[in-house]
Amino acid sequence: MKKIAKLRLSTFDVAEPKELMTFLLETIKDKNRTKIKSMLTHRQFKVGNDVITQYNHPLKVGDKVTVSWDKGFKKVSFQGLTIVFEDDDIIVINKRSGLLSIGSAKEKKLTAYSILKNHVQLDNPSNSVFVVHRLDRDASGLMVFAKNRKAQLEMQSTWDKTALKRKYLVVAEGTFENDEDTITTYLKESKALIVYSYLHDSKDFKKAVSSYTVIKKNEYFTLLEATLETERKHQLRAQLKAMEHPILGDKKYDSTQNPIDRMAFHAKVLTFIHPTTHKEVTFETKVPDDFLMLFRIKYYEK
Template sequence: MPKKKSNFRQDAKSIIVQVKEPDELLSFLFKVMPNRSRNSVKSILGRGQVMIDDTIEKQFNYKLKPGQTVTILKNKAAIKQDALIGLQILYEDDDILVINKEAGLLSIATEKEKRHTALHQLMKYVKRENPDNRIFIVHRLDKDTSGIMLFAKSNDVKRKLQDNWKTMVKERTYVALVEGKVSKKEGYITSWLRETKTHVMYSSQTPNDGLLAKTRYKFIQGNADFSLLEVNLETGRKNQIRVHMQDLGHPVVGDKKYGSKERNAIGRLGLHAKLLAMHHPTTNKLMTFEADVPASFIKKSK
């Protein structure tokens, strides 16, 4: 007598199958994914990409019952992402996690806000799979800056990334929507950055009077009111791009702290971390992560 077929649905993120008869989970997965190798299927199960009725299950011999729903996530980052607010996971493996952070979300806690941060949400996210899991912040983005952020999954990986940042990170590219028409198509800004007692950064041209900061920029498009620039960091100082755009005479849109005097035309800070290219801390493979330029930046600079 032929076996009954399982109900089967597939989309860009997952395969969803309704269980029709008793089976062990691994055996069931082999049948559902006949084109994958046995090791590949085992890896998917072991990485926590399989859910039974919305609960992650890793046991190969889990006893399936008729009526249960098995969801196979094509990307581990899709697990429970619906619970994340203000960020999207772009990549995840056993060592690192890369996100696209929205403007308005804090990277880490402050005295006033402890929970609605990228770090707090991601800590809860990884603990759903294992209560012992942790997340470590490698670098920060300002609250009102959007784009690529990198996190480590162990303290050892965090230290390796931070201690070797200059050699492991090959490119950090931002886009900045700035006020006015930038006449020079590309430029190079260097200064020494210092911080006031009120935590405002400022430039000094006196050698060694602060931390050396180097920024390259390239004009993408613009009009009489706004310019869209591609900005590459050679150093990663606090508020570096914002200070250097102020030095250029074209402050970042919405940046009252660093020289903006115009009405904020986009309702946010005009700064976005577009690209991060880096060598993986374990495999040494060169990896590139990108986050699309906000539509408002493009629209205002046309």
């Protein structure tokens, strides 16, 4: 049986703006400039989720620099997802729209779960992955899977408390008047599995609270960054539909337009407590290019 080496990582916080090389020389006292340049060449440094090889890369306050002491980081891509982080206990991925998180009655082969299971079994056929949470098929963005049962149970049992920050990007139909707001409603799922959002509470309703900030808007669409204080099924989708600003491409919740051929819902930021180190880790993706495209063109121009 092949023994899997433990990946030794260290993460350092950036307290003031400076170039990466300067920061590394000040932070890693036992490595000289030549050694650090070699480590840069071998892709052993990340700033945030990005592997950086340029010695003069500018750092800003709040950046996190991660060092892989033994070998370079791999950027692993598959059909439908990219692995943005992996260690002995977890895998964090950026899922594309259209890929199921786990299997369904209609689709069991091509899912995020099956792709990752095949990936870990290349090292050891007895390896597997374990579901921690889900992301709708039509949504894109960050998800985390566990690589062993202990990590899964640790994360699932405390997920509401340890998943400290989840931010989402959505493009909604129409133009929002308020650039910031908090939406508080009550949700009820129908027998047809559609969630409805109401302003009043009633029996079996679930309170849902979402806050948003407008990032961009034009006369047709609004790009929002949303934080969900409660994590209910289809929470934001139902709330925006009730506001008559459905998420673009979300046909189930009454969107009538789909210029980017997918639902404009993306999990941008995921912060949680690592199940083994018990330290806070944060992963962040950029705004999807197809979202930004909607604000660079005249959508109805013939």
